[in-house]
Each structure stands twice: as structure tokens, then as C-alpha cells.
Amino acid sequence: MKKLEVTCIECPMGCTMCVTEDNGVFTVEGNNCPRGEAYAKAEVTCPRRVLTTTIKLKNGKILAVKTDKPIKKENMFALMDKINASRLDGEFSQGDVLIANIEDDANLIATSDMI
């Protein structure tokens, strides 16, 4: 039986939770909502994060971007390298998909208009 302390990042409350693992079954205590429970379970099996960064365009402008789903925490820097190596060509606005399936079913989308 393993016990792990996890601080939730889903909302500003930042609940401190305790995850107990018993034969592959996870129990979460200390969460104040279901999102916390889901986050805690994911955190001890496969931690994920929404990646927010910027991407450069060929025309010299910048777009603020994010992954529309959380990606694997261990992949964050590899994805940063991929994003920073890109120079997108075209006109983009908030909400556009810039790199589809950047990891599995997560897409990289624009969160701002071109700056």
C-alpha cells in the first residue's frame, strides 16, 4: 500500500490530497471536488500538464498558444523544442489549430491573435 501527497492544480484552492494505492486501486482523500480526484489519480499514474507558451511565425509575429488537452509532463521539454523550432506560415487567429495532434489527441491551438 503506497501513500502519496498531491497538491491539486485544477483551481486556486490548491487542495492537499492524499492518494492511497492498494493493488492498483487508487483512493483519493482531501479533494473538494471531482476534478481534484481525477487530477490526483492521474498525477500518480501519468502526470499531465496543459502546456502554455508562444510560437513564432515566419512573418516575425508571435502567437500565444496552448495544448487543448493536458500532455504528458515528461514530454513538456520535447514539445517546447518542437514548438520553438516551428515557424508557421499564414494568418492565424485565436482558437485556430496550429499543430494538430502534437501529442496523441492533444492539439496546439492559438490563444491569442497575432502579435
Place this chain on the structure above:
Amino acid sequence: MINYDLVIIGGGPAGLAAAIKAYDEGVKSILIIERENSLGGILNQCIHNGFGLTRFKESLTGPEYAGRFIKGVKERNIEYLLQTTVVNVTSDKLITAVNTEKGYFEIQAKAVILAMGCRERSKGAINVPGTRPAGIYSAGTAQKYVNMKGLMPGKKIVILGSGDIGLIMARRMTLEGAKVLAVCEIMPYSSGLKRNIEQCLNDFNIPLYLSHTITDIRGKDRVEGVTISEVDVATKKPIPGTEISFDCDTVLFSVGLIPENELTKGAGVQLYPRTKGAIVNERRETSVDGIFACGNVLQVHDLVDFVSEESEIAGKSAADYILNGKKDATYITVKEGENVGYVLPQKVDLNSQTTKIYFRVTKTLKNVEVSAKIGDEVVALKKKKVAVPGEMETMIILPNKIKNQNGEIVLSVKEL
């Protein structure tokens, strides 16, 4: 003379929400004046998520949150001027502004909403010893360089201040390939959100040195290193013998936000030292009739969702003032009691509807009772598990509790 019913100074989240609300309440002659080259304010450089959880039940990035309100302004065809700086506001609501197109010009308004936000406290303001090489930035400036100009301020970073801005930049710089060697915090606790300690520091094993400050910066033309020291918890003075040195090329200062109230002072509006913002009543009206304030220029907020909520109060009140004239009212003062750093509003109309008083505690307190009293009479009471200075709190005062009262409401927080 250019005339508008309502002029809003600042096109960030506060100004935008106030404009939309004023419009929806019946005022159509509105002008937003913004000094940057786009609407959105500070949110434009806050590319991280976590905004809008309360208001929209979604985790949005800064630009996405701002985008919702910019859309609202554009849909209503509310006028705005960009790259225009207001240089003066009078108590008669005469605004003087400057831009490259019109030069120096004046606008007469019936009502003004102040929504100028904050600037950052500087290294100079906190007297850090050492040389003055290049490579020293406020965290917000570094954020603007990285997120809006695509430029990296440096490679090996030490950050002073563990509030949310410092924490967010620790992560941002790390993601962009810099090495963040340390985040120092003079207090024995961080004022940032716990979620940010997790996702900005712990995720990247960035050490947090509580009760520490920077006591020396070295470097001739460029930062070469810093020394940090532990400080005495009570006096905040550095403790000799606790020095730790870091070789670094960049120092970021995240040491506080100061409401930008130069224009406010110029208009003769009374300021409240505890908030560094205007003294307001529950309608967010200042001491000058027809001048309202909202957002960070009024009180430094933690969550933009509450900026929007506050700004809607100001927008509605400004509309009411324009359409129905000045409101005659008798006010009761709200004051800080035990363990309360500031209260807002500082005046409440005795005949007002339900009022929300915003406040912050002066230190971390657990198992608390928050009480609002007029003399010995309790007008509102609530219990909370924990209260920290870094999180703005609220207290609801019901209308029947203050009608026919005189005296002042004292808000206190006590550990049980």
C-alpha cells in the same frame, strides 16, 4: 471639445467589463482610452491558464479571457482609442490625452471610470545593495519580453519574490531553456497560490528559499552573481553568516504591485493608504462625484474573475449616475479590526442592497471567525478554515442589518 457620456481610462479587463456593463445598462456614448496598441491590458502577456475558473467555469489563458470581453466591446461597437495616454483628469471630468494622430486633446465626460491597473514595485524601491548592471528586470517586464516580443532576458536566473508573478515567470523561463537557480521570498510563506508552487517550482525542482532576500548583486556591465541571505522573521534584517552565492546573469524582481493612481490624485480623488487605491463606496464611486474606480487600480486582485465582477459594479453605477444623476445617500464607514489589513468599500450606503465587503488578513490564520460589528452588535459572522494575506476574502452584509444604523462597521478576524 469632444464629448462622451462615459470615459473609461484603461482597456484591460477592468475597463472592458465596465464598458460592457455600462452599455448594457443604457449608456451608449462610451470611450475607452488605452495606452498600449491593443485592448486586453496585462492579460495579453499572461499566456498561462487558470483565468476564468469562477466566471466561465473554464481554465482560460489571459488572452482568451480578455478575448471574451474584447468581443463584447466590439459586438456593441463601443469606441476605443489605442496608443493614447491620458495625462490628466480633473474633478470636473475633463480629460486630457495624447496620441500621435490627434496630438494633445481634451474630452469632456459626464462620468469617468478609472481602470488603469498597477505598475510593479522596482528594485530601487526596495534598496537592494550592489552594482547596477544590465540583466535586472521586474518579472512583468521579463514576461513582456518573452511572451510578446519573443526575446529571452537571460539564461541563469534568480528571482526575488514568490508571489504568483514570480512563480509564473520561474516556470516560463525554465520552459524556454533558462536555468532558474532560486526563488527567494522574504516572508516565511509564499503569497502565491499553492497550485503555482506546485506547477511552477516543484514541477521543475526549482528551490524556494523562504525568509530570504537578495543582499548583494555583482557585475559590472552585466549581472554576474547574487548573494542571498536568510532574514530574521520579525525584523526582516539579514542574518550574518547565512549568505549563499549564485552565479547568474539575470535577476527578476517580483516584489509587489502598486496601483497606478497618478491620474486619480490629479483629479482630487481621495486615496486610501491601506489599499493605495481610491476610497470608494459600495458602488465603486470615489470621493469625487461621477468618478468611479475598479480593478487593480482600486485594490490589487488575485483573480481576474473578481476584477470583472467589481468592474461591472462600477459600470452599472456610472450608468446610473449618467442616466439618473447623483445618488443621495447616508453612508456608514467600514473599518479594519483585528487581523484585517484593508477593507473595501470603505463606505456603504445605509440603504444599499446586499453588500460584499472585500478584505485581506494581515497574517496566516487558521480556524477563524470573521465578524462584522457595529459597536457590540454583530451584523455578519462566518467561519473559515484558513485565511491568508495572499487571498482576497469577502464578507456579505445583508441590507436589513445596516438600515437605520449609525456608527461604523468593524471587520475583524480571530482564531477560535
